[in-house]
Amino acid sequence: MTLGSQILQYIISGISIGSIYALVALGFNIIYNTTGIINFAQGEFVMLGGITAASLVTIFHVPILIAFLAAVIIVTAAGAFFERLAIHPLKNPSVITLIIITIAGSILLKGIAMFIWGKDTYFLPSFSGDRPIHFLGAAILPQTVWILGITGLVVILLSAFFKFTLAGKAMRAVASNRMAASLVGINVKKMVLFSFALSAAVGAVGGIIIAPIALMDYDKGAIFALKGFAVAALGGIGNFGGAIAAGLILGILEALGAGLISSHYKDAIALMVLLLVLFLKPSGIFGSAQESRLKKF
Amino acid sequence: MPLLEVINLEKHFGGLTAINRVTFSIQPGQIKAIIGPNGAGKTTLFNVLTGVVPPDGGEIRFRDGDITGWKSHLIASRGIARTFQIIKIFGDMTVLENVMTGCHLKSKTGLLSAAFHLLPVWREEREIAEKSIRILREVGLEDRAQARAGNLPLGMQRLLEIGRALASEPSLILLDEPVAGLSGPETRELAHLIRRIRDGGTTVLLVDHDMSLIMDISDEVLVLDYGCKIAEGSPREIQNDEKVIAAYLGEEMD
Amino acid sequence: MIKSNYLALLILALVLAFIPLAISNVYYLGILIFVGINSLITIGLSLLMGYAGQISLGHAAFFGLGAYLSGVLSTRLAVPPVSALLLAALFTALVALLIGLPTLRLKGHYLAMATLGFGQIVYIVFNAWVEMTGGPSGFGNIPRLRIGGVVFDTDLKYFYLVWGLVVVGLFFAVNIIHSRVGRALRTMHTSEVAAGTLGINTVRYKIQIFVISAVYASVAGSLYAYFVTFLSPGTFGISFSILLVTMVVFGGRFSVWGALLGTAVLSILPESLRIIKDYDVLVYGAVLLLVMIFFPEGLVGLIGRVFRPRSLPEKLRT
Ligand SMILES: Nc1ncnc2c1ncn2[C@@H]1O[C@H](COP(=O)(O)OP(=O)(O)OP(=O)(O)O)[C@@H](O)[C@H]1O
Ligand SMILES: [Mg+2]
Numbered sequence: 062m063t064l065g066s067q068i069l070q071y072i073i074s075g076i077s078i079g080s081i082y083a084l085v086a087l088g089f090n091i092i093y094n095t096t097g098i099i100n101f102a103q104g105e106f107v108m109l110g111g112i113t114a115a116s117l118v119t120i121f122h123v124p125i126l127i128a129f130l131a132a133v134i135i136v137t138a139a140g141a142f143f144e145r146l147a148i149h150p151l152k153n154p155s156v157i158t159l160i161i162i163t164i165a166g167s168i169l170l171k172g173i174a175m176f177i178w179g180k181d182t183y184f185l186p187s188f189s190g191d192r193p194i195h196f197l198g199a200a201i202l203p204q205t206v207w208i209l210g211i212t213g214l215v216v217i218l219l220s221a222f223f224k225f226t227l228a229g230k231a232m233r234a235v236a237s238n239r240m241a242a243s244l245v246g247i248n249v250k251k252m253v254l255f256s257f258a259l260s261a262a263v264g265a266v267g268g269i270i271i272a273p274i275a276l277m278d279y280d281k282g283a284i285f286a287l288k289g290f291a292v293a294a295l296g297g298i299g300n301f302g303g304a305i306a307a308g309l310i311l312g313i314l315e316a317l318g319a320g321l322i323s324s325h326y327k328d329a330i331a332l333m334v335l336l337l338v339l340f341l342k343p344s345g346i347f348g349s350a351q352e353s354r355l356k357k358f
Numbered sequence: 359m360p361l362l363e364v365i366n367l368e369k370h371f372g373g374l375t376a377i378n379r380v381t382f383s384i385q386p387g388q389i390k391a392i393i394g395p396n397g398a399g400k401t402t403l404f405n406v407l408t409g410v411v412p413p414d415g416g417e418i419r420f421r422d423g424d425i426t427g428w429k430s431h432l433i434a435s436r437g438i439a440r441t442f443q444i445i446k447i448f449g450d451m452t453v454l455e456n457v458m459t460g461c462h463l464k465s466k467t468g469l470l471s472a473a474f475h476l477l478p479v480w481r482e483e484r485e486i487a488e489k490s491i492r493i494l495r496e497v498g499l500e501d502r503a504q505a506r507a508g509n510l511p512l513g514m515q516r517l518l519e520i521g522r523a524l525a526s527e528p529s530l531i532l533l534d535e536p537v538a539g540l541s542g543p544e545t546r547e548l549a550h551l552i553r554r555i556r557d558g559g560t561t562v563l564l565v566d567h568d569m570s571l572i573m574d575i576s577d578e579v580l581v582l583d584y585g586c587k588i589a590e591g592s593p594r595e596i597q598n599d600e601k602v603i604a605a606y607l608g609e610e611m612d
Numbered sequence: 613m614i615k616s617n618y619l620a621l622l623i624l625a626l627v628l629a630f631i632p633l634a635i636s637n638v639y640y641l642g643i644l645i646f647v648g649i650n651s652l653i654t655i656g657l658s659l660l661m662g663y664a665g666q667i668s669l670g671h672a673a674f675f676g677l678g679a680y681l682s683g684v685l686s687t688r689l690a691v692p693p694v695s696a697l698l699l700a701a702l703f704t705a706l707v708a709l710l711i712g713l714p715t716l717r718l719k720g721h722y723l724a725m726a727t728l729g730f731g732q733i734v735y736i737v738f739n740a741w742v743e744m745t746g747g748p749s750g751f752g753n754i755p756r757l758r759i760g761g762v763v764f765d766t767d768l769k770y771f772y773l774v775w776g777l778v779v780v781g782l783f784f785a786v787n788i789i790h791s792r793v794g795r796a797l798r799t800m801h802t803s804e805v806a807a808g809t810l811g812i813n814t815v816r817y818k819i820q821i822f823v824i825s826a827v828y829a830s831v832a833g834s835l836y837a838y839f840v841t842f843l844s845p846g847t848f849g850i851s852f853s854i855l856l857v858t859m860v861v862f863g864g865r866f867s868v869w870g871a872l873l874g875t876a877v878l879s880i881l882p883e884s885l886r887i888i889k890d891y892d893v894l895v896y897g898a899v900l901l902l903v904m905i906f907f908p909e910g911l912v913g914l915i916g917r918v919f920r921p922r923s924l925p926e927k928l929r930t
Pocket of ligand 2: 400402443
C-alpha cells in the first residue's frame with residue numbers, strides 16, 4: 062500500500078470511530094442542555110447497547126434488525142429508569158452531587174452488566190458481511206458504511222425531532238430558559254426524563270453499530286464516555302454541530318496518531334485534547350451553545 | 359476629596375438597563391441613602407460597587423484608586439463591606455464563626471501554618487474570637503454567640519450580617535435594606551447602630567424604603583428611578599422634589 | 613470543637629498503638645496497613661470534596677505518581693526512599709497545581725472532567741512507557757523504606773509508620789478545617805458571593821486544597837510502593853479513583869472522620885464477604901447511589917443522627 066492510500070485508510074477508520082464518539086457526545090449534549098448535568102454514565106449506554114444486541118444475536122439467534130430495535134428499547138428504558146431512580150428525587154442538587162450520582166449510575170449499570178453477562182467479551186457479526194470494498198487503494202469494511210449511514214440518519218432524525226415535534230421544541234425551550242419554559246406550562250421534569258431516555262437511545266445506537274468492529278464487554282463504557290466527553294468539550298458542550306465536527310476530527314486524529322506514531326498512546330490523544338481544551342478554551346473550539354451557562358455552573 | 363466616586367456607571371441585563379450612566383460621590387464620614395421604587399437598580403448598584411457583577415461602562419474610584427471591574431474579594435480588601443437585601447449569612451456556622459469569617463481580611467493565617475497550628479496561629483485565633491465577641495456586643499448579639507446562625511430570627515440575622523461586615527474594618531459599608539422586616543423598636547435600635555458605625559469612622563451608604571428612617575439619619579439622599587439618577591440632595595430637598603414625588607406616585611411613602 | 617477533635621485523635625492513636633498486640637495474624641495486619649494507606653488518600657480527598665466543594669476523579673493517578681516516582685527513583689536512580697518520597701510529593705503538587713489553576717477558576721464540573729482525563733492519561737503512560745515502568749507486567753525490587761538507621765522491613769514496623777502518618781495527616785486536616793482557611797472554605801456551602809465581599813478569594817483556597825489533597829495521595833502512593841515493593845498499573849486506574857470517592861461519600865464527605873470510617877468499612881468488608889469481592893462493581897455502585905439519595909451525609913451523619921438528632925448540621929461541619 063502506498064502512503065497515500067494508507068493515510069486514506071486511516072482517515073476512513075477515523076471517520077467511522079469518530080462517528081461513534083460524536084454520537085456519545087450528542088448524548089452528553091442532549092442531557093446537558095436540558096439539565097446542566099454532565100452525565101458520567103453516558104458511556105454505559107453505549108456498552109449496554111452493544112452488549113445487548115450482541116448477546117441477542119449470538120445467544121438467542123435473533124435477527125439483527127430485531128436485535129437492534131430491542132437493544133435500543135431496552136437501553137432507552139434503562140436511561141429513563143436511571144433518571145427516575147437517581148435524578149428525579151433530588152431537590153436542588155449541587156454540581157458535585159450530580160457528578161457523584163451519575164458516576165454511581167455508571168458503576169451501577171456496569172455492575173449490572175457484569176452480573177448479567179459476566180466478564181466475557183461479546184461479538185456482534187457485521188450487518189452485511191466482511192468483504193471489503195476497495196476504494197482508491199484503501200479497503201472499506203461494509204460495516205463502516207453502515208456506521209456512517211446510521212450515524213447520518215440519527216443526526217437527521219434528531220434535528221427533525223428538535224425542529225418539528227412538540228416534545229423536541231419543548232426540550233429546546235427548557236434548554237434555553239428553564240424558568241420561562243416552566244412558566245409557559247412545559248413540564249420540565251418530564252423533559253428531563255425525555256432527555257435521559259433520548260440520550261440513552263442515541264448512545265445505544267452508537268454501541269450497536271460499533272460492536273462488530275470493537276468487541277464489547279461490561280467494562281467498555283468508561284472509554285467511550287471519556288472519548289465522547291473529549292469530543293463534547295472540543296465541540297463546545299451543548300453544541301450539536303460542534304459535537305459532530307469534533308467527533309470526526311478526533312476520530313481521524315486518533316486513527317492517524319495510532320497508525321503513524323504509536324498505537325500505545327492512541328487512547329491518550331483524545332484525552333490530551335480534552336485537557337488542552339479544558340485548560341485553554343473551556344468553551345470548545347466551536348463555542349458552547351450557551352457560553353453564559355459556562356460561567357453559571 | 360470624596361471617599362467613593364462613581365462616574366457614568368452603566369449596567370445592562372440583556373435589553374434591560376439596570377443602571378443608566380449614574381454619577382455621584384460620597385464624602386468620608388457621611389451617611390448617604392439611596393432610595394427609589396422597586397426595580398430602580400439600587401441592589402444592582404451595590405452589586406456593581408462590590409464586584410458581585412461587573413459594570414458595563416463608567417468608572418468607580420475608591421480612596422482615589424480605580425477599582426472598576428475588580429473582583430469582589432479585591433474590592434473588599436480595599437475597604438468596602440456590605441450586607442445583602444436577601445440575607446446571606448453562613449447559616450450552618452455559629453454566630454461567632456460568622457463574625458470570625460468576617461475578620462478574614464484582618465488576619466493572615468495561611469494553609470500551611472494552619473495545618474501546623476503553631477503558637478502564632480493560636481494567638482491569632484484568640485484575637486479574632488475576642489474581636490468578634492466585641493463586635494457581637496456592639497450589635498447586641500453577644501448572648502447568641504454560640505447559636506447556629508441559620509436558627510436566628512430575621513432581625514438578628516440582619517444584625518449579624520452588619521457585624522460580619524464590620525469585622526473587616528471597612529472604610530465604607532453598604533447596607534441593603536437593613537430594616538426590611540424589622541419591627542418599630544428594632545428599626546430605632548438599628549438607626550442608633552448606624553449612627554454609631556458612622557461615629558466610629560466608617561462611612562455608610564444605605565438603601566431602604568423606610569422614609570422616616572432615611573430622612574432621620576442620612577446626610578444626603580440620592581434617588582434612582584429606572585436606573586437613572588433623578589435627584590440628589592439633603593433629605594429636605596428630596597422630600598420636596600417634584601420628580602421624586604412623581605416617581606413615587608402609586609408607591610406608598612411612609 | 614478543635615479540642616474534641618484532638619481528643620478523638622488521641623483516642624485513635626492509643627487504640628492504634630495496641631492493635632498489633634491484639635492481632636497476631638500477619639494477614640490482618642497487612643490489611644490494616646492498606647486501610648491506613650487508603651485513608652491517607654481519602655482524608656485529603658474529603659478535604660477537597662467536603663470543604664472545597666470540588667471532586668477529583670483522578671486521585672488514583674496522584675497515588676500512582678507517588679508510587680511510581682518513588683519506585684523508579686529508588687530502584688533505578690538509587691535515590692534514598694525518604695528523598696524520593698519528598699520529590700514525588702513535590703512533583704505531584706506541581707502537576708496538581710497545573711491542573712487546578714485553569715480549571716478551578718471555572719465553576720462546577722471542570723475539575724472533575726480534567727482529573728478524569730488526566731487520570732486516564734497517567735494510567736496509559738504507566739502501561740505504555742515500558743522501559744521506565746515495566747509496562748502492564750510492572751516492576752519490582754523496590755527497596756524497603758529506610759529512615760535514618762531504621763529499615764521498615766516488617767509489617768509491624770510498617771503498621772506503626774503508616775498509621776502514624778495517618779494520625780499526622782488527620783491532625784493537619786483537623787487544624788486546617790478549624791482555621792481561618794477552613795472557615796473561608798466552609799463559606800462555599802452557603803454563599804460564595806458573600807465570601808467574596810468579605811475578601812475571601814475562594815478560587816485560591818480551592819486550588820490550595822486540591823494541591824494538598826494530591827500531596828496526601830502521593831505520600832500514600834510512596835508508602836504503598838515501599839510496602840508492596842512491586843508496582844503494576846492495574847492498581848491505579850479510574851476504578852480506584854471512583855472507589856476512593858465512594859469511600860469518602862459512604863463515610864460522610866463533610867467530615868474527615870467520615871473518610872476514615874468509610875475507608876475502613878469499604879476496605880475490610882470485601883475481605884470478609886466474598887460476595888462483595890465478586891460483585892464489587894455492582895455493590896459499590898448501589899452503595900454510592902443509595903447513600904447519595906437517602907443519607908448524603910454518610911455513615912458519620914447517620915451515627916450523628918442517632919446520637920444527637922438536633923445538632924447534626926453543626927456537628928458535621930465542625
Ligand atoms: N442578575 C440579574 N439578571 C437580570 N436582571 C436583573 C438581575 N439583577 C437585577 N436585575 C433587574 O434589574 C432591575 C433592577 O433590579 P434591582 O434588584 O437592582 O432593583 P432594586 O432597586 O434593588 O429593587 P428593590 O427595591 O425591589 O430591591 C430589575 O428590573 C431586575 O429585574
Ligand atoms: Mg434591592
